[in-house]
Amino acid sequence: MVALAVLLVASPPMATMRAASAAAAAGGCEGDKFPANQSYAHCAALPYLGARLHWTHDARTGSLSVAFVAKPAGAGGAGWVSWAINPTGDGMKGAQALVAFRPAPSAPCAVRTYNVTGYGPFTANSTAIAFKATDLAADESGGEVRLYGKLQLAPGTQVVNQVWQVGSDVTGGAPVKHAFAKENLEAKGKLQLSGAALAMAPAPAPAAANGGSSPAKGGSGGGASPSGEKPSSATSVSAPVFMLLALAAGFMAIL
Numbered sequence: 001m002v003a004l005a006v007l008l009v010a011s012p013p014m015a016t017m018r019a020a021s022a023a024a025a026a027g028g029c030e031g032d033k034f035p036a037n038q039s040y041a042h043c044a045a046l047p048y049l050g051a052r053l054h055w056t057h058d059a060r061t062g063s064l065s066v067a068f069v070a071k072p073a074g075a076g077g078a079g080w081v082s083w084a085i086n087p088t089g090d091g092m093k094g095a096q097a098l099v100a101f102r103p104a105p106s107a108p109c110a111v112r113t114y115n116v117t118g119y120g121p122f123t124a125n126s127t128a129i130a131f132k133a134t135d136l137a138a139d140e141s142g143g144e145v146r147l148y149g150k151l152q153l154a155p156g157t158q159v160v161n162q163v164w165q166v167g168s169d170v171t172g173g174a175p176v177k178h179a180f181a182k183e184n185l186e187a188k189g190k191l192q193l194s195g196a197a198l199a200m201a202p203a204p205a206p207a208a209a210n211g212g213s214s215p216a217k218g219g220s221g222g223g224a225s226p227s228g229e230k231p232s233s234a235t236s237v238s239a240p241v242f243m244l245l246a247l248a249a250g251f252m253a254i255l
């Protein structure tokens with residue numbers, strides 16, 4: 001019974017791995033090109049909204065450089081794209097967001113930071129976020145927006161809860177709320193900063209980044225995790241999933 005449960009839980013990451021390599025072969029995250037002298041150690045084709053994340057992480061200093069690529073949802077490239085880390089939950093509420101958009105139709109793409117405190121409208125100006133954010137920039141390529149930034153995480157951080165999103169409108173210089181389709185609501189998960197295979201595993205409980213007590217009871221934020229698992233069960237199976245993936249990788253290496 002336990003073995004069966006482990007196998008069932010293990011299958012989504014395995015499927016994700018196959019999907020990710022298929023996407024790479026078809027020009028997924030591996031096909032993304034950046035301006036000269038910008039490159040990243042890792043990339044992942046995110047499972048929703050056609051988005052990709054590229055990143056370089058220095059675990060010792062906590063420095064995280066990212067490039068997030070996605071297509072704004074509006075006609076003719078209108079709208080916005082966003083990538084965020086949520087240090088207190090796994091959904092939108094609490095997300096420390098980087099959002100790229102044209103503040104005015106003829107203006108170049110700019111990046112704002114938002115401390116997403118709830119589901120109310122966003123402001124035109126940035127609000128302070130929990131991480132020092134530098135090197136913020138954005139450009140457009142082939143109908144997609146590329147959002148760049150560098151975040152100062154706590155040194156030693158290994159896993160974060162990420163949330164990403166696209167919207168179709170910018171009004172008065174501020175991003176307007178996104179659609180609430182399944183894809184939009186499921187655009188979140190854990191990011192393994194080392195680039196390990198579980199980069200896109202469903203988010204279980206919020207990361208207890210500083211070794212504090214589990215904030216799980218207040219951390220449901222944006223609703224159920226993509227797998228629909230309860231946070232506690234997802235947490236308890238994560239070690240076996242790691243082991244299975246390692247075994248599978250070893251097995252494939254032998255073949």
Ligand SMILES: *[C@@H]1O[C@H](CO)[C@@H](O)[C@H](O)[C@H]1NC(C)=O
Binds near residue numbers: 115128129
């Ligand atoms: C973000 O908003 C929350 C809720 O209002 C607040 O507790 C927190 O201090 C804010 N973070 C920053 C960096 O201002």
